[in-house]
Amino acid sequence: MRYAYYPGCSAESTARDMHQSTLAVAKALGIDLVEPKGWTCCGATAGHQTDRLLAVSLPAANLTKVQDMKLDMMVNCAACYNRMKVANHEIAAHPAVRQGVREALDRDYDGSVKVRHLLEVLLEDVGLPAITKAVKRPLNGLKVACYYGCLLVRPPKILKFDDPENPTSLDRLVTAMGGTSLEWPSKVECCGGGLSLPRTDVVVELTGSIIDMAASAGADCIAVSCPMCQVNLDLRQQDINKQTGKNYQIPIVYITQLLGLCLGIGSGDLGFDKLMVPASNVLEKVHERA
Amino acid sequence: MITIKNKKNGQGLKRAVEEISGVDISVCFQCKKCSSGCPVAKLTRSRPSEIMRQLHLGAGNELLESDLVWMCASCETCSARCPMGIDVAAVIDALRKLALARGSSKQKGNVPLFNRAFLKTVETFGRSYEIGMITAYKIGTGKLMNDTEKFPAMLKKGKIALLPPRGGDRKTVRRIFKTVKQNKGAKA
Numbered sequence: 001m002r003y004a005y006y007p008g009c010s011a012e013s014t015a016r017d018m019h020q021s022t023l024a025v026a027k028a029l030g031i032d033l034v035e036p037k038g039w040t041c042c043g044a045t046a047g048h049q050t051d052r053l054l055a056v057s058l059p060a061a062n063l064t065k066v067q068d069m070k071l072d073m074m075v076n077c078a079a080c081y082n083r084m085k086v087a088n089h090e091i092a093a094h095p096a097v098r099q100g101v102r103e104a105l106d107r108d109y110d111g112s113v114k115v116r117h118l119l120e121v122l123l124e125d126v127g128l129p130a131i132t133k134a135v136k137r138p139l140n141g142l143k144v145a146c147y148y149g150c151l152l153v154r155p156p157k158i159l160k161f162d163d164p165e166n167p168t169s170l171d172r173l174v175t176a177m178g179g180t181s182l183e184w185p186s187k188v189e190c191c192g193g194g195l196s197l198p199r200t201d202v203v204v205e206l207t208g209s210i211i212d213m214a215a216s217a218g219a220d221c222i223a224v225s226c227p228m229c230q231v232n233l234d235l236r237q238q239d240i241n242k243q244t245g246k247n248y249q250i251p252i253v254y255i256t257q258l259l260g261l262c263l264g265i266g267s268g269d270l271g272f273d274k275l276m277v278p279a280s281n282v283l284e285k286v287h288e289r290a
Numbered sequence: 291m292i293t294i295k296n297k298k299n300g301q302g303l304k305r306a307v308e309e310i311s312g313v314d315i316s317v318c319f320q321c322k323k324c325s326s327g328c329p330v331a332k333l334t335r336s337r338p339s340e341i342m343r344q345l346h347l348g349a350g351n352e353l354l355e356s357d358l359v360w361m362c363a364s365c366e367t368c369s370a371r372c373p374m375g376i377d378v379a380a381v382i383d384a385l386r387k388l389a390l391a392r393g394s395s396k397q398k399g400n401v402p403l404f405n406r407a408f409l410k411t412v413e414t415f416g417r418s419y420e421i422g423m424i425t426a427y428k429i430g431t432g433k434l435m436n437d438t439e440k441f442p443a444m445l446k447k448g449k450i451a452l453l454p455p456r457g458g459d460r461k462t463v464r465r466i467f468k469t470v471k472q473n474k475g476a477k478a
Binding site for chain 1: 291310329333361363364365367368369370377383386387392398399400401403404405408409412413416417418420424427436437440443444447448449450451455457458459460462463465466467470473474475
């Protein structure tokens with residue numbers, strides 16, 4: 001198993017823990033990841049809110065790099081995954097967009113590079129039986145609320161990732177690791193995404209209701225696979241508590257961090273120290289001492 | 291209630307939105323599923339289904355002042371659930387583009403400034419650079435001390451990179467930005 005791994009900008013800042021745990025888990029499972037040389041930003045939400053050609057060309061610059069590597073692209077950040085797949089779709093479906101991208105990149109690209117999310121690689125290529133077999137320290141019934149957010153599942157016609165209203169990819173992984181995945185209603189609700197800085201009030205409101213639902217479901221932690229969701233849910237709990245007088249302390253962990261723990265990797269090598277709400281309850285459950 | 295103030299130049303807005311988004315506004319039959327699922331609709335004055343109706347009835351530039359235009363989080367729940375397959379989120383994106391092009395008034399939080407600050411770091415470094423983006427955004431809004439209390443903890447945890455990103459193919463990215471700017475110039 002060999003993939004061109006596109007880390008995305010967050011991997012170098014707010015989501016170092018996601019990046020670190022992705023590399024550690026891949027190594028443990030025998031997944032070979034190669035970074036495309038000179039990879040650049042996918043444009044994120046700011047790109048598509050500003051200009052269509054920009055929103056398609058920025059991902060395409062990376063897709064062409066991966067095309068030259070003759071590999072499939074693997075992405076872990078849900079936002080980058082979304083932009084890559086939407087760009088592929090737009091380029092393949094609209095000749096005028098393809099022509100625009102050709103001018104912007106000085107190179108033709110047909111939208112054909114296959115883009116996979118890490119969860120797809122884990123579930124389809126590695127497979128749950130192999131993962132269960134590789135588990136050294138099970139989650140021991142840890143109650144996990146799996147949170148997918150928006151960008152992994154929407155737009156469903158283009159992404160074709162799981163069921164858009166009730167996805168189960170994360171839940172199936174958690175179960176395979178010996179955890180208890182909870183039924184709860186906020187799996188695909190929005191955390192406010194890129195509004196974190198310009199409209200903190202909106203993000204506090206939206207994350208507040210998600211945290212509230214997870215708490216009502218009895219969650220020990222929330223598992224995510226998107227750096228924006230992680231930061232919003234983790235960082236804003238302080239603000240939610242201040243505004244509502246509640247005292248939520250629900251750790252927001254990347255699925256790769258949970259999986260890494262189960263595979264026997266130390267929490268220090270999985271970036272657990274980088275979480276704002278400490279995940280000591282999670283570490284205790286798998287009998288890991290940080 | 292939906293009131294239409296500026297019918298005269300309204301058809302221009304509907305046509306422009308349809309042209310940018312590729313959406314046929316007239317197929318919306320007002321089931322309001324988009325508004326029911328919209329996470330910010332409980333906070334905004336205008337809702338996605340109302341925007342669709344207003345466009346259909348010929349609303350003009352005043353629609354670009356709707357708070358939903360910049361409070362929409364681009365979650366795309368509206369588009370995913372529309373029984374007619376309308377890409378409502380693309381309609382909102384089109385309204386944003388028109389709001390920028392027609393110089394609509396600034397709204398709370400100034401999302402366009404945030405987007406510009408973000409994209410400027412991408413244009414410069416090839417990858418986004420948070421400290422550069424946050425500084426440019428804060429200077430632009432004049433609210434330097436807003437939401438800064440988490441900064442030290444994030445720096446300590448290495449969640450914010452001090453130095454600008456290196457290693458990105460800046461040449462290609464600059465070419466993209468240049469082409470996009472030229473393209474806009476040609477259209478205007």
